[in-house]
Amino acid sequence: MNRETLEIGGIPVEFRESRRARRLRMEARPGMVRVTVPHGCPPAEVSRFVADHTAWIAEKTRAWRELAPPGEGPVEPSFAAPGHIVFRGRRTPFGTALTDRARARVVWDATAGITVHLPDRWPPEVREPRGHRALAKWYDSLLGGEAARIIEIEGKPRGLVPREVRFSQPRTRWGSCARNGIVRLNRRLVGAPAPVFRYVVLHEIAHLRHPDHSARFWGLVEELDPTWREHRTWLRERGMALG
Ligand SMILES: [Zn+2]
Numbered sequence: 001m002n003r004e005t006l007e008i009g010g011i012p013v014e015f016r017e018s019r020r021a022r023r024l025r026m027e028a029r030p031g032m033v034r035v036t037v038p039h040g041c042p043p044a045e046v047s048r049f050v051a052d053h054t055a056w057i058a059e060k061t062r063a064w065r066e067l068a069p070p071g072e073g074p075v076e077p078s079f080a081a082p083g084h085i086v087f088r089g090r091r092t093p094f095g096t097a098l099t100d101r102a103r104a105r106v107v108w109d110a111t112a113g114i115t116v117h118l119p120d121r122w123p124p125e126v127r128e129p130r131g132h133r134a135l136a137k138w139y140d141s142l143l144g145g146e147a148a149r150i151i152e153i154e155g156k157p158r159g160l161v162p163r164e165v166r167f168s169q170p171r172t173r174w175g176s177c178a179r180n181g182i183v184r185l186n187r188r189l190v191g192a193p194a195p196v197f198r199y200v201v202l203h204e205i206a207h208l209r210h211p212d213h214s215a216r217f218w219g220l221v222e223e224l225d226p227t228w229r230e231h232r233t234w235l236r237e238r239g240m241a242l243g
Contacts, residue, residue, distance in 0.1 A: 006050070008033065008057045013050065024049045028060045077135075079116070079128040087114060089193030096131065104134035139190040140167040143197065147185065150201045154224055160205040174235055175200045176243035177207035192234065199231035203242060 006013045014034045024046065025036040037046055077085040082095035093113030098120040099105065105117040116135055118127045147165050155161050163181035175185045183204045189197050202224040210217035221228050235242055 008050075008054055013057075015046070026050075026053050026056075028057065033057055033060075077114075079131050085114065086191040088190065089196070096127075104131060106135055106138035136169075136187060139187050143167065143185065143187070143190055146194075146197065147183075147201045150198055151205060154202060155205045158209075160208045162205060162208060172240055174240050174242045175204045177204040177211070179211060181208060186240070188240075195227070196231045196234050199225050199228050200235070200242065203228070 006015075012033070015037055016034060017037050017039055019039045021036045021038040023038060024041065026049070027034050027036070035046070035050065077083060077094045079096055082093065084091050085094040086092065087108075094115075095113070096116045096118055099117040100120055101117070102119055102121070104119060107115045107117060109115070114135075116131045118131055122130065144165060144167065151161060151165075162177070162183040165183045165185060167185055167187045169187045173184075173186060174189060175183065177183050183201075185200060185204070189200060192200075203221055206217060206220045206224060209220060225231070232242070
């Protein structure tokens with residue numbers, strides 16, 4: 001095995017020797033796999049370890065391919081030509097169609113993806129801006145319904161119920177919770193996998209009890225979502241803060 005150039009499924013495998021590590025360890029992040037090798041570990045053992053994890057790496061890389069690359073705008077698709085958007089953590093076909101109805105309608109289908117049906121009576125120049133508005137409204141209603149269910153199940157029994165949940169599209173924040181009990185969520189979260197969205201809702205309603213990032217706050221988050229660290233990493237890698 002040539003350690004310098006090893007790639008599995010197009011993903012470079014990085015080796016790091018450690019004096020502190022007691023055993024071989026593998027960690028995976030989008031686009032990178034790192035193997036921690038205890039000092040003095042026989043090369044044959046390292047090779048066997050990597051070989052044993054080939055299927056695991058393949059599974060990880062398959063999952064990454066379906067994730068949004070950082071910075072890709074999931075909520076502002078092009079109306080000019082059919083393409084793809086990132087919807088709920090997956091690359092999803094996006095297109096438009098004309099309808100003889102009076103109002104725009106968004107249709108989601110597991111195979112065909114998302115289609116915005118635009119009234120043919122609308123002048124061509126207003127179709128795109130109005131289509132964007134219809135899509136934003138549809139995203140808000142989808143995410144709003146889901147947030148309400150999460151709050152009903154996890155929040156209500158603990159007395160964590162926001163006064164209102166609002167959606168907007170700020171550039172720098174995924175979510176926030178104001179002192180007056182209003183939770184704001186970023187519409188771009190429609191591009192995140194459902195468990196990540198769930199974490200953001202739980203994080204914000206935890207602020208209704210602890211309006212800070214104290215140890216007690218994180219203790220409550222842990223109780224609400226034991227896998228919160230993974231979800232926080234996902235959000236951080238996409239460059240926006242969580243209030
Ligand atoms: Zn916070």
